[in-house]
Amino acid sequence: MDRQRLSSIAHSHHPIAAPISGVNVNRLLRRADRRPAARILDLGCGQAAWAMQALAHYPDGHADAVDTSHHALEHAAAAAEARGLADRLTLHERDARRYVPDGDYDLVLCIGSTHIFDGVVGTLKAAGRHVNPDGILVLGECFWQAPPTPAALTxxxxxxxxxxxLAGLVDVVEEAGWTPVHAHVSDAAEWDNYEWSWVGSLTEWALDNPGHPDAADALAVAREHRDGWLRGYRDVLGFVTLVLRRI
Structure with missing residues (x-):
């Protein structure tokens, strides 16, 4: 099964593609420096849920959202139309590493997508180029909540x-010239909601489409993911969303 399509299905009931609740997304965005006409950039946006929610906080703002997944961007376009945001959200189907914007942004988001830039340091360097001198970078990244076990690593x-x-991650951020002005560490309930939604959405799709050639594969992936989470990294892997400014 195409991995981008699989991910899009798995996130169909949780378009915030990270273990964080909508309430806490809003809390984080409120802590960003609000400007009514802010320019927003979401790198590795998935279904652009963060970008659209940011637009709710910036009534005269405009967002660019960048991702390689055609399936995710289709969902984003439909959601933006339904929410009346289509005229303030521009979707770009391209590699975020090669996105060349027209000017700087007041708010740049990169949530759970640091792999695009080969890790946190690369993300801070690449995403930071798009942030204006007084702007905000919101970074979502995993960390070891507990020492990693062999099962978690596998x-x-x-x-x-x-x-x-977490302390080491903050050190890395500060060594790169940024510092947190706020953060949210996802709790166990947010992780459980995200993982059950991921597994459940994919499982439901497979059960609702038994004749589809990808149904068996989707069901197998859901089971493998569930087992890896429950028997491996549950309560071991953490996730933090950092609101950053330049030092």
Whole structure:
């Protein structure tokens, strides 16, 4: 099954493609420096849920949202139309590493997409180029909430050094010239809601489309993901969303 289509289905009931609730997304965006006519950029936007919610906080703002997934951007376009935001949201189907904007942004979002830029340091460098001198960068990233177990490493297909603990992550951010002015650490309920939604959405799609050639594959992926989470990285992997300004 096409991985981008699979991800789009898995996030159909949780378009905020990270373990964080809508309430806390809004709290984070309120802590960003609000300007009515802000320019917003969402890198690796998925279904552009963050960009659209940011527009609700910036009534005269405009957002650019960038992703390689045609399936996710189709969902984003439909959602923007339904919410009356289509004229303030521009979707770009391209590699975020090659996005060349027209000017700087007041708010740049990169939530759960640091892999695009080969990690946190690369993301801060690349995304930071788009942030104006007084702007805000909102970064969502995983960290080790507890020492990684062999089961967690296997489930995530990572090495221990691929993440640090929360304090180490903040150190990395500050060494790169940024500092948190606010943050939210996702709690167990947010993680559980996200993971059950991911697994459940994919499972429901497979059960509702038993004759589809990808149904068996989708069901197998959902089971594998669920087992990796429940038996591997649950309560081991953490997620933090940092509101950053330049030092």
């Amino acid at each position: 489930a995530l297909d990572v090495a221990p050094a691929d993440h640090t603990d």
